[in-house]
Structure formats: structure tokens, C-alpha cells
Amino acid sequence: MTTGLLDIILADTFIKSDSLKKVVVLRNHLVKKIFNTSIAPETADISEDPKMTIWVLNLNPALFSAITQANVYTTFDNLESTIKAIEPLMLYLPYELPEKEVTQIGNKLRDDYGPHFLMEINMDPNLIAGCAISFKGIYKDYSVKYRITEKKQAILSTFRQYVKH
Amino acid sequence: MPNALFFGIIALIISLAITVISLILYLEQYRRQSKEKSIATTFETFDYTENKSLGILNRAIKKAQAIIGNAELEGIKISTQNRMTDKKAEQVLENELTLAMNKTYSEYVKFLEGLKEQTNQIQTANQEVIKQRANIIFDKFEQNLGTFLTSTEQKSITSIELELKSARQLIETYKTQQIAIIDENIISILERTLTLVLAKKIPLKDQVDLIYEALNQAKVEKFVV
Numbered sequence: 001m002t003t004g005l006l007d008i009i010l011a012d013t014f015i016k017s018d019s020l021k022k023v024v025v026l027r028n029h030l031v032k033k034i035f036n037t038s039i040a041p042e043t044a045d046i047s048e049d050p051k052m053t054i055w056v057l058n059l060n061p062a063l064f065s066a067i068t069q070a071n072v073y074t075t076f077d078n079l080e081s082t083i084k085a086i087e088p089l090m091l092y093l094p095y096e097l098p099e100k101e102v103t104q105i106g107n108k109l110r111d112d113y114g115p116h117f118l119m120e121i122n123m124d125p126n127l128i129a130g131c132a133i134s135f136k137g138i139y140k141d142y143s144v145k146y147r148i149t150e151k152k153q154a155i156l157s158t159f160r161q162y163v164k165h
Numbered sequence: 166m167p168n169a170l171f172f173g174i175i176a177l178i179i180s181l182a183i184t185v186i187s188l189i190l191y192l193e194q195y196r197r198q199s200k201e202k203s204i205a206t207t208f209e210t211f212d213y214t215e216n217k218s219l220g221i222l223n224r225a226i227k228k229a230q231a232i233i234g235n236a237e238l239e240g241i242k243i244s245t246q247n248r249m250t251d252k253k254a255e256q257v258l259e260n261e262l263t264l265a266m267n268k269t270y271s272e273y274v275k276f277l278e279g280l281k282e283q284t285n286q287i288q289t290a291n292q293e294v295i296k297q298r299a300n301i302i303f304d305k306f307e308q309n310l311g312t313f314l315t316s317t318e319q320k321s322i323t324s325i326e327l328e329l330k331s332a333r334q335l336i337e338t339y340k341t342q343q344i345a346i347i348d349e350n351i352i353s354i355l356e357r358t359l360t361l362v363l364a365k366k367i368p369l370k371d372q373v374d375l376i377y378e379a380l381n382q383a384k385v386e387k388f389v390v
Binding site: 094142 | 348351352355356359360363364367369372373375376377378379380382383384386388389
């Protein structure tokens with residue numbers, strides 16, 4: 001059941017923190033639904049984020065038929081711990097990417113490393129362009145800034161030649 | 166010698182005086198004895214004896230006076246002789262003294278001349294020795310001065326070279342540091358310029374392509390395991 005829920009949550013979510021938020025929202029929604037059967041939960045109670053609300057409302061209720069009062073908390077706890085156990089790829093970008101590009105990058109990563117691969121995006125304007133990545137505590141810089149630092153002497157010699165002439 | 170004679174004469178005079186006095190005393194004693202023995206005897210015998218005694222006494226006195234006179238004469242003679250002898254002796258002594266003085270003086274003059282000559286010789290020898298020593302000292306001084314000047318020159322040159330070397334090193338270090346600072350400035354200006362320009366000029370597609378390029382490189386390097 002956890003795997004099924006994991007697939008549902010990670011279906012179009014590539015960022016680990018977003019995945020955990022989805023788990024929380026979905027749990028809250030299902031808890032309200034399971035324990036308050038007489039009252040239908042209002043749309044406004046699902047999430048402050050309208051996209052999250054739309055996502056929850058668009059989910060097929062049949063997918064959660066196996067979740068009962070007895071196992072709702074344990075199911076979502078297991079789901080949460082499974083997601084937390086996933087080591088994300090830290091991606092450092094000099095600017096914020098639109099959602100579409102984030103999805104493209106997420107899909108590429110899942111194609112390369114598995115269907116449950118997650119990432120986290122951080123901002124670092126000093127990188128100028130390109131990105132830097134960090135995985136399991138190891139950092140690697142592939143940005144333009146790093147390339148400038150690498151080619152510093154060549155750049156300086158070119159600059160000096162330019163100044164001479 | 167004259168003093169012994171004089172004392173002899175004095176002794177003689179004194180002995181004569183003593184003889185006369187003893188004679189007088191003896192006669193006086195005899196007279197008393199005669200008187201005591203026989204006062205009763207006759208005044209003639211007493212007068213005779215008295216006159217005889219007086220005559221003897223007079224003669225003794227005269228003899229004593231003559232002796233005294235002779236002694237005085239002798240004394241005067243002896244003293245005169247002594248004076249003459251003294252004068253002669255004085256003259257002889259004076260002559261001898263003069264001779265001795267002259268001799269001594271001449272010997273002293275000779276001695277002084279000899280001493281003077283010796284002194285001159287010694288002085289000459291000392292001057293030579295001093296001259297030689299002075300020459301040796303000057304030679305040594307010249308050598309030492311030359312050595313000292315040479316070593317001082319070497320030390321000065323060495324220290325100046327060291328100073329120059331350290332100054333050059335300092336300049337080089339400063340130059341290197343300044344060039345490094347300038348290089349850093351150039352790079353940071355370049356980075357800042359690229360940050361400002363690329364953020365506006367690079368299209369999204371190119372930016373995403375750079376990210377894909379980085380992810381592909383990471384995959385090739387097997388960065389994500």
C-alpha cells in the first residue's frame with residue numbers, strides 16, 4: 001500500500017520537500033474524510049495552496065479504499081519515513097526555474113536514476129550560470145563560475161594580451 | 166803627637182807642684198816634730214833649721230820655677246814646633262790634597278768623558294733599536310690596516326648585497342602580491358559582469374541546457390551512485 005501511495009505522490013512531484021508536503025496534506029484530508037464521515041471536508045480545508053487542493057481533489061478515491069481508521073496513521077507514517085529515507089540530489093541554481101523546466105529535469109533524473117529519485121533545489125546567484133550538485137554530502141561545481149576559476153590563468157593571459165595591443 | 170807632649174808637660178808641672186807642696190808639708194811636719202821633741206832645745210837650732218829649710222824651700226821654689234819656666238819654654242817651643250809642624254804638615258797635606266784633588270779631578274773628568282762616550286754609544290744604539298722597532302710597528306700597522314680595510318670593504322659589500330637582495334625580494338613579493346590582487350580583481354569584475362549580463366542575456370533554454378550538460382557530466386563521472 002505504501003508503494004502505491006508513494007507512486008501516487010511522486011507521480012509528478014520531483015522535489016522531496018514538496019513530496020513531504022503532499023503526504024501531510026493527503027493524510028490530513030484522508031483523516032478528516034475517514035473520521036468525519038458525516039461532514040464532507042470543504043475545499044478550503046484541504047490546503048492553502050490551490051494547486052495542492054486541485055491535486056487532492058483530482059485523485060481517484062478508489063486508490064484510498066484500503067486506508068481505514070486503523071491504518072491511516074501508520075500508513076502515512078511509513079510513507080513519510082520512506083520518502084525521508086530517499087537521498088535527494090541537491091541542485092544549486094543561480095536563478096529560479098519555472099515548474100515546467102523543473103519537471104523536465106526531474107524526469108531526466110528519474111530516467112537516469114530510478115522512478116523514486118528526488119531532488120532539492122537551492123539558489124546560489126554566485127554560480128552565474130549552469131549549476132552545482134551535491135549528493136550524500138559531496139559537492140561538485142559545474143557552474144560557469146567554476147569554469148572561470150578553472151580557466152583563470154588563460155583568461156588573464158588573454159586579457160593581458162588584449163591590453164597590450 | 167803634639168797633644169801627648171802637651172799633656173806630658175802639664176803632668177810634669179803638676180808633679181813638680183805636688184813635690185813642692187809635699188816638701189813644704191814635710192818640713193812643716195818636721196818642724197812640728199822638732200818642736201814637739203825638744204822645745205827646750207835651743208832657738209838657734211830652730212833658727213838654723215828654719216833658715217836651712219827656708220833656703221831649701223827657696224831653692225826648691227826657684228828650681229820649680231825654673232823647671233816650670235823651662236817647661237813653659239819647652240811647651241812654647243813644642244807648641245811652636247807643633248805649629249810649624251802643623252803648618253808644614255798642613256802645607257804638605259795641602260799639596261798632597263791639591264795633587265790628589267787634581268788627580269781625582271782628572272780621573273773624574275776622564276771617567277765622565279768615558280761615561281759620556283758610553284752614553285753616546287748607548288744613545289746611538291737605542292736610537293737604532295727604536296728606529297727598527299718603529300719601522301716594524303709601522304709595517305705591521307700598515308698590514309693590519311690593509312687587512313682591516315679589505316675585510317671591512319668585504320663586509321660592507323656583503324651587507325649591501327644582502328640588503329639589495331632582500332629589497333629586491335621584497336619588491337618581487339610586493340609585485341607578485343599586487344599582480345595577484347589585480348588578477349583577483351579582474352576575475353571578480355569578470356564574474357560580476359557575467360552575473361549581470363548572463364542573467365539577462367542567456368535565454369532559458371540555454372540555461373536549462375547548461376544544467377543538462379552538468380547533469381550528464383555528473384552521470385558520466387558516476388557522481389550519483
